[in-house]
Amino acid sequence: xxxxxxxxxxxxxxxxxxxxxxxxxxxxxxxxxxxxxxxxxxxxxxxxxxxxxxxxxxxxxxxxxxxxxxxxxxxxxxxxxxxxxxxxxxxxxxxxxxxxxxxxxx
Amino acid sequence: xxxxxxxxxxxxxxxxxxxxxxxxxxxxxxxxxxxxxxxxxxxxxxxxxxxxxxxxxxxxxxxxxxxxxxxxxxxxxxxxxxxxxxxxxxxxxxxxxxxxxxxxxxxxxxxxxxxxxxxxxxxxxxxxxxxxxxxxxxxxxxxxxxxxxxxxxxxxxxxxxxxxxxxxxxxxxxxxxxxxxxxxxxxxxxxxxxxxxxxxxxxxxxxxxxxxxxxxxxxxxxxxxxxxxxxxxxxxxxxxxxxxxxxxxxxxxxxxxxxxxxxxxx
Numbered sequence: 077x078x079x080x081x082x083x084x085x086x087x088x089x090x091x092x093x094x095x096x097x098x099x100x101x102x103x104x105x106x107x108x109x110x111x112x113x114x115x116x117x118x119x120x121x122x123x124x125x126x127x128x129x130x131x132x133x134x135x136x137x138x139x140x141x142x143x144x145x146x147x148x149x150x151x152x153x154x155x156x157x158x159x160x161x162x163x164x165x166x167x168x169x170x171x172x173x174x175x176x177x178x179x180x181x182x
Numbered sequence: 183x184x185x186x187x188x189x190x191x192x193x194x195x196x197x198x199x200x201x202x203x204x205x206x207x208x209x210x211x212x213x214x215x216x217x218x219x220x221x222x223x224x225x226x227x228x229x230x231x232x233x234x235x236x237x238x239x240x241x242x243x244x245x246x247x248x249x250x251x252x253x254x255x256x257x258x259x260x261x262x263x264x265x266x267x268x269x270x271x272x273x274x275x276x277x278x279x280x281x282x283x284x285x286x287x288x289x290x291x292x293x294x295x296x297x298x299x300x301x302x303x304x305x306x307x308x309x310x311x312x313x314x315x316x317x318x319x320x321x322x323x324x325x326x327x328x329x330x331x332x333x334x335x336x337x338x339x340x341x342x343x344x345x346x347x348x349x350x351x352x353x354x355x356x357x358x359x360x361x362x363x364x365x366x367x368x369x370x371x372x373x374x375x376x377x378x379x380x381x382x383x384x385x386x387x388x389x390x391x392x393x394x395x396x397x398x399x400x401x402x403x404x405x406x407x408x409x410x411x412x413x414x415x416x417x418x419x420x421x422x423x424x425x426x427x428x429x430x431x432x433x434x435x436x437x438x439x440x441x442x443x444x445x446x447x448x
Contacts, residue, residue: 099211099215100208100211100212100215101211101212101215101216101219101220118230118231118232118233119212119216119230119231119232120192120209120212120231120232120233120234120237121232121237123205123208123209123237123241124237124240124241124244127205127241127244127245128244131244146211146214147207147211148211149207149208149211
């Protein structure tokens with residue numbers, strides 16, 4: 077099976093989910109907070125990313141009811157997702173070093 | 183635009199209904215989080231969720247309906263395969279005669295047959311009518327018929343005061359249906375009693391095995407897709423064996439005509 081390409085946003089989502097399972101609103105809040113408001117997504121745009129990751133087997137989802145009776149869908153990273161995240165992190169590290177080296181000489 | 187309009191638009195391109203409902207539920211929960219946790223107004227929450235049409239395009243590409251329908255078809259196919267596996271004559275019948283094989287019957291004409299509900303009887307005649315009859319969703323197959331003869335002794339003290347000769351026509355039938363739920367809990371279809379025969383005799387339901395002349399009784403054995411019947415008709419004597427019998431199925435329902443002598447069932 078062909079390896080699925082993990083985009084930048086997907087990599088960030090997988091990195092968050094590596095720590096613990098989260099639901100959609102929680103993921104957006106964490107991205108915003110940890111990036112110091114650099115990564116501010118439109119709330120709805122996260123869901124194609126999450127559903128795409130689930131379809132590719134990089135995350136799995138479960139529904140749970142909150143104490144207020146709200147049904148939330150929690151996402152957790154899978155083993156496959158962890159491997160994809162590590163590969164993407166290596167690529168990103170290589171890329172960012174190369175950019176830094178070029179900018180340092182500019 | 184309110185949240186419901188936004189949700190309608192955002193999920194409009196998800197054509198597989200179960201997926202559409204699940205995604206809508208998830209997005210609706212996100213709206214609740216924006217309203218209650220972030221304290222946004224309805225308008226602000228709709229604005230924060232972004233362009234519903236653009237989202238609909240992306241979600242529609244991800245949630246292809248044919249995957250969902252393929253999953254549903256595979257579920258239905260699996261259920262059908264299990265039913266067919268168990269389904270006896272209607273499929274590949276791994277448990278062809280579920281729970282009950284042919285009920286007790288004589289191997290052929292014989293003496294000393296230990297009949298159901300009786301001690302040793304003689305079996306002077308056996309027939310094997312062929313054919314099947316479809317009645318609605320049910321298929322009836324005559325398996326065999328035979329005559330039982332025996333004598334009851336009435337004993338007073340140590341003395342046999344009299345002997346009573348008995349002659350009983352037994353018709354063994356098999357019913358098959360894939361509509362197993364119609365066999366439970368209603369047992370209407372399991373009621374068969376001999377109505378009449380070619381001699382013009384009408385049989386009334388009696389207390390099997392203690393039947394009087396002109397009475398009938400029925401024993402059944404039932405699996406999930408099959409019912410076996412043995413219908414007993416008490417005859418005046420072995421010379422009064424009819425050519426055919428008409429059995430009523432259910433309570434005042436269809437009539438099953440079993441022709442014994444010419445081995446054809448109509």
